[in-house]
Amino acid sequence: xxxxxxxxxxxxxxxxxxxxxxxxxxxxxxxxxxxxxxxxxxxxxxxxxxxxxxxxxxxxxxxxxxxxxxxxxxxxxxxxxxxxxxxxxxxxxxxxxxxxxxxxxxxxxxxxxxxxxxxxxxxxxxxxxxxxxxxxxxxxxxxxxxxx
Amino acid sequence: xxxxxxxxxxxxxxxxxxxxxxxxxxxxxxxxxxxxxxxxxxxxxxxxxxxxxxxxxxxxxxxxxxxxxxxxxxxxxxxxxxxxxxxxxxxxxxxxxxxxxxxxxxxxxxxxxxxxxxxxxxxxxxxxxxxxxxxxxxxxxxxxxxxx
DNA sequence: ATACATGCAAATCTTTTGCCCACAG
DNA sequence: CTGTGGGCAAAAGATTTGCATGTAT
Numbered sequence: 033x034x035x036x037x038x039x040x041x042x043x044x045x046x047x048x049x050x051x052x053x054x055x056x057x058x059x060x061x062x063x064x065x066x067x068x069x070x071x072x073x074x075x076x077x078x079x080x081x082x083x084x085x086x087x088x089x090x091x092x093x094x095x096x097x098x099x100x101x102x103x104x105x106x107x108x109x110x111x112x113x114x115x116x117x118x119x120x121x122x123x124x125x126x127x128x129x130x131x132x133x134x135x136x137x138x139x140x141x142x143x144x145x146x147x148x149x150x151x152x153x154x155x156x157x158x159x160x161x162x163x164x165x166x167x168x169x170x171x172x173x174x175x176x177x178x179x180x
Numbered sequence: 181x182x183x184x185x186x187x188x189x190x191x192x193x194x195x196x197x198x199x200x201x202x203x204x205x206x207x208x209x210x211x212x213x214x215x216x217x218x219x220x221x222x223x224x225x226x227x228x229x230x231x232x233x234x235x236x237x238x239x240x241x242x243x244x245x246x247x248x249x250x251x252x253x254x255x256x257x258x259x260x261x262x263x264x265x266x267x268x269x270x271x272x273x274x275x276x277x278x279x280x281x282x283x284x285x286x287x288x289x290x291x292x293x294x295x296x297x298x299x300x301x302x303x304x305x306x307x308x309x310x311x312x313x314x315x316x317x318x319x320x321x322x323x324x325x326x327x328x
Numbered sequence: 329a330t331a332c333a334t335g336c337a338a339a340t341c342t343t344t345t346g347c348c349c350a351c352a353g
Numbered sequence: 354c355t356g357t358g359g360g361c362a363a364a365a366g367a368t369t370t371g372c373a374t375g376t377a378t
Contacts, residue, residue, distance in 0.1 A: 051377050053333065073367085088335045093368060095333095109257035113343070113367065199352050201358065221342085236360045241343060243358095261342065261368070 038064055041104060048102045058085045059095050063105065063119045068140065070108050070116035110138060186212055189252060196250045206233045207243050211253065211267045216275055216288060218256050218264035258286060 041060050045052055062071070062079045071079070073092045080087045096117055099105045108116040110129070129138050189208050193200055210219065210227045219227070221240045228235045244265055247253040256264045258277070275288045 049332095051332065053377070055334070089367095090336080090369075091334055107259050109259050109261075111255050111257050111263070113257075113261070115259070115261075115367085197357095199357065201352070203359070237342095238344080238361080239359055263343085 037061055044102055044104050048098075050098055050102070055085075055087055055091050056095055058083065058087065059092065059099075063099075063117070066118070068118060070106075070118040070138075072114050072116050074114075076117075185209055192250055192252050196246075198246060198250070203233075203235055203239050204243055206231070206235065207240065207247075211247075211265065214266070216266060218254075218266040218286075220262050220264050222262075224265075 037057055037060055041064075042052065045056070050056070058080050059076060062076055062083075065079075073089065073096060076092050076096075077087055077089060096105065096107075096115070099117070100107045104120060105117045106120045108118070108129075110116065129140060185205055185208055189212075190200065193204070198204070206228050207224060210224055210231075213227075221237065221244065224240050224244075225235055225237060244253065244255070244263070247265070248255045252268060253265045254268045256266070256277075258264065277286050277288060
């Protein structure tokens, strides 16, 4: 609840001459707390409210835009029309996403891209890769068991 | 202008019990003509009009949705809020995208993902990779020459 | 003190949907 | 002939923006 604010973030903001307002601190904390999970603008607003901080939707959009531009977050767009963000911590936590075209569920896969990557995923996860993006779309195990 | 309609596509449509209407044929032709270029719904409408075919926007959306579901196209979402589509021709034409965070230009890179991939791109293209997705965001050579 | 941020509400833009008519199979 | 598809216009979402007020530096 009363989570720490990362030094790296503070430095990044300072270096880019961005003010550390109350609202921005709250957003940064939320991003920190959510590690490798991607959160949408709406979710950030909800999580802030749970913490008794009311953030206007436009402030969140503007802040996320800045964070993206200065390289603090990765911005995802998983074909559902909603932007989702997650903290960028260099390549050490690099992971990719399996997106099921049927149910829309997004699953994380850690590890770098290798040659037998596609087969491996199918064997390990039952997830059939249709084409390669490091957003990897396909069908998840559950949906494969239903129809074509 | 009077481009061919691919057999593979026709089969795919038939197998999925989708009718080959005049409008769908036009869309398929446009996708074919545009090879590995990604086109937006609006662009499809424009290209059709150039060919004297008027397509309503809802028809295009509905068709693209079907094409995506049956695996005929790849659907991209490059963080600008606009869906872009391109024909999916198996992995033979696999390519990835460099997306400039400053000017928004999207550049294609062919070839599979290798280990020294990031360095290689920087050396070859002057494009600095910030983080890995196979949508690869960063800054393009031109924008690097301006500011941070 | 002053430039930069926030909040609100309106505007914009993309995508989806309901309904009725048209046409492919 | 029948059910699937197209067009239109309205609706629904997500995101952006103008403007007046607040605040970090």
